[in-house]
Amino acid sequence: MGPLASARSEVAAGSENGSQPRETEAAGVSDEAIAAFVGRVREEGARLYRDLPWRNTRDPYAIWISEVMLQQTQVARVLTRWERFMKRFPSVDALSAAAVADVVDEWQGMGYNRRALALKRAADICSAEYGGALPTGVEALRALPGIGDATAAGITAFSADVPCVYIETNVRAVFIHEFFPEAERVTDKELRPLVGRACPDEDVRGWYYALLDVGAHLKKTHANPSRKAAVYTRQSAFEGSRRQKRAWVLREVMARPGLSTAEIHRSLNAAELAAGRDRVSGEELDSILAALSKEGFFSFADGGWRA
DNA sequence: ATCCGGCCTG
DNA sequence: CAGGCGGGAT
Incomplete structure (x- = not known):
């Protein structure tokens, strides 16, 4: 049994629950339909592949930094900042040894400055408790400040190639577009089993890159399907706030x-x-x-x- | 105006 | 679950 066994059986169990309104729309998706979907995403993902610098490493620290930067900050801006950050703070221990003010300073312009504090705190923990490495596994990562479900899964998938359920806005866009075309509001709870079933046992990293690239492309050609995600909320105006x-x-x-x-x-x-x-x-x-x-x-x- | 490879707190 | 949290690109 792989790590996604629970996600898979969740779907199996869910399909017997006819009282849920959306069972007919998505949970009844067959294994064949999932396989076909995976094939199409792989194919389109190969054409749309973005060769981003943080995709050319397996260093968990480097990937962690990229994932945190990419929390609500667009790829184009992270592209201008990730290498600079890595140069200034090349490792967990380097980040931990730095002054908080220097980390916040380096972060200026990225937005959501709290992320810099969380990064620094997490680095301190990793330095003290894990010998300067990141812990492995979604659970242990999830316990660090600034690392939630998405970031923990991202680090796990991209640095270790371990199957996991990675759900963020591009992944939501693809799955909603594919499996919930008529829905108005889709929760992560509904997406999770499908994302789990679609995740391969090997080349997890390639799979999620494909999903991200297809999702990013989808949002350019269609109305953003993520808007139908239950977690989607619009932010109040920034000017004057x-x-x-x-x-x-x-x-x-x-x-x-x-x-x-x-x-x-x-x-x-x-x-x-x-x-x-x-x-x-x-x-x-x-x-x-x-x-x-x-x-x-x-x-x-x-x-x-x-x- | 929209929205970004979310997270944390109340 | 709702609300706060940045700032730039399009």
């Missing part, structure tokens, strides 16, 4: 360590006014500083904020 101010405050403190709250408030208001927006209340700035401080980006000492 708290998130924008928060990112601005972090950059400001990184650039000019030791700033007082009042000084940050003054320059933030200047920036907001220059952008044609209202002043920011002291309460909002305090709240932002408290959040950034609590999350570990920086702290207050000697009258100023610094990383």
Whole structure:
């Protein structure tokens, strides 16, 4: 029995449950249909293959960094940053030895700065507990900060070629397009058995590259099928948002360590006014500083904020 | 405006 | 389960 036995039997069991509304649409998919689908994706994936730099390594660390960067950041931007990051922090131990501020600094421009903190924390754990290597297996990876189901499976598939259920937006797009064409809302719980059944025992890495490439292509030629995923949510506007101010405050403190709250408030208001927006209340700035401080980006000492 | 090879917290 | 979290490319 391979590691996906549970996913496979889940489907077998699910097919006897006629009360689920979508059984007729997807869970009743035959093994032959899955095999045909796999063949088509493999074929189209070969034509659409993207030779991305992080695909030319099996180093779990390098792949981990790429997977975290690719969490909600598009390939085109990661392409401009992955090698630079790898050069500056070439290994788990190098990342662990670095200062938090340097990791956050390197991350600037990637978005979702929390990922940099999680990366650094996970590196510390790996350095201390796993001798500077990443743990193996989805479970152990999943336990590290910043690594969820998708990233754990991605690292496992791409570095170890071990069968696993890797579900992210491109994979969702392909499976929804193929198996849930009429559905309005598809949950990962519904996708998981199918993704598990489709995953091969060998060349897992090639299989998921094909899925990613076909999914990315699908979104260019069709309305994004991932929009029908239950987890799909649209984000509120960035311009003028708290998130924008928060990112601005972090950059400001990184650039000019030791700033007082009042000084940050003054320059933030200047920036907001220059952008044609209202002043920011002291309460909002305090709240932002408290959040950034609590999350570990920086702290207050000697009258100023610094990383 | 849309959306990105998601994760974490309440 | 909902909401917060970046910022650039198209």
